[in-house]
Amino acid sequence: MSKYADDVLIIGAGLQGCAIGMFLARSGWKVTIVDKGVPGRHASGVNAGGLRLLMRDVREYPLSMRAMEMWRNLDRFVDPSAVQSCEVRLGSSQIAIALDEAEMAWVRARHQEMLRRGYTCEEFIDPHELRRMLPGLADSVLGGLISRGDGHANPANAALAFRQAAEAAGAFIHERCALNGLDQNANGRWLADTDVGAIEANWVVNCAGAWGSQVAAQLGDELPIKVLALSMMVTSRVKPFIEPVVIGIDRPLSFKQSAVGSLVIGGGISGKPCLDEGTSFTIMDRMASSAAATLEAFPILAGVPVLRTWTGLEGATPDGVPYIGPSAKHKGLWHVFGFCGHGFQLAPAVGEAVAHSMVNDSIHPLIEPFNTTRFSRIHSAQL
Known part of the structure; x- marks a missing residue:
């Protein structure tokens, strides 16, 4: 043919x-x-x-x-009947949290640099507001950055x-x-x-x-690229307590709570890529570091079971x-x-x-x- x-x-x-x-x-x-x-x-x-x-x-x-403008108006680009299934949730915020003084110094420098460049969407957020938005947040969190228009999709x-x-x-x-x-x-x-x-x-x-x-x-x-097997995991359902996506600065922390209550946890952890076979595998010892970063930020989640993990192949440039x-x-x-x-x-x-x-x-x-x-x-x- x-x-x-x-x-x-x-x-x-x-x-x-x-x-x-x-x-x-x-x-x-x-x-x-x-x-x-x-x-x-x-x-x-x-x-x-x-x-x-x-x-x-x-x-x-x-x-x-x-x-971001295109995601806000997704029905202009894909069939309007498919938009609801994409579950676009903008305005729920993404927040980067600082868990030590070095990360906090980076937050201050990043905030000033972005303002100097004319970008105002990354706002400094203090510990008081963080704890208001993120119940159960560890007392060790010193502050962070928030982009209030950010969110997530399916x-x-x-x-x-x-x-x-x-x-x-x-x-x-x-x-x-x-x-x-x-x-x-x-x-x-x-x-x-x-x-x-x-x-x-x-x-x-x-x-x-x-x-x-x-x-x-x-x-x-x-x-050149480095081939990664970026890994994710999802927990059992817990009572809804968080709306923003929370990410780390120097720690492998990235998680959100789904509409049904489960936590979807990432953080850039790579499993084992098998490029020639077109597949990849999670490495549980590495996944534990992502879970540990989540618990450092939210100790109240200790004991919540992980139900499954998965990976997908990706390439990272130098x-x-x-x-x-x-x-x-x-x-x-x-x-x-x-x-x-x-x-x-x-x-x-x-x-x-x-x-x-x-x-x-x-x-x-x-x-x-x-x-x-x-x-x-x-x-x-x-x-």
Whole structure:
């Protein structure tokens, strides 16, 4: 079987790939998306669903602010009937807490730096207000930062909503469809060998997530990532006591309480990634450190049982922000991966900006900081 995608082939049908595909299809492009597994199985669908500006790298702030606007108006981008299932809860806040003097010094410095840059959404919060908002908080907490407009969503349902929106716009999605080879002919067109046959396209967008660096390397682009198996766990239900998402500064702390009362706990703990097998496993000794950080902040939760754990594969770049931009070596090739565990919130704006850049043949300003040549430029400057 042969499939000709006259405009673009997207590798990876996670949230980023589907968002890009949706916007390109709505611009009239013919879009085909292939995914070697089940779309949303890894980083897109198994994360904590955080919608935050809080503590982002300043390079991500403009893109994240646009994304937040899009999440607030999600019915403009996905089918309105799917919006409720996405469970977008903005305005419930995200709070970063300082548990020692070193973290508190960082909070003060961060607050002043963000004000200097003109960003006012990260507010200083004192211990009195923290304890009012977070019942059961440890007495050792010294203060923190709060972003009151932040919140969370359901990642699995959001990934599905963007997939459905891409398909409704005309994109073809092939799941469990491996990319076996990719070549560019003398005319600049790409020919992909996939499990559904040959796919020919003018453009290729590498949204392969944890596999993104491998895809890039096959084409001569060196874009290093560290593969992580970011782990999550969920507890049994407890009486509702907290609305904001709570995150740590130097500790592996990240948790929220679901609508049914269970606690969803993350914190950036990596399990064991098995990239070649397309799977990953939790490492319980490491999960214990995440649980310990939660108990340090909320000792009242001691004894609450953990019901299950899970992981999803993700790629982390050396400088903590993603690769988003065209290849330096191949015309018609884009790389969009390496979101370091915090790409969920960014996805709508990434899709919009990448599609705008490709359609208009001009890099959108919001994604300029994430160009794929930034490390080679640093190396050249050092020489």
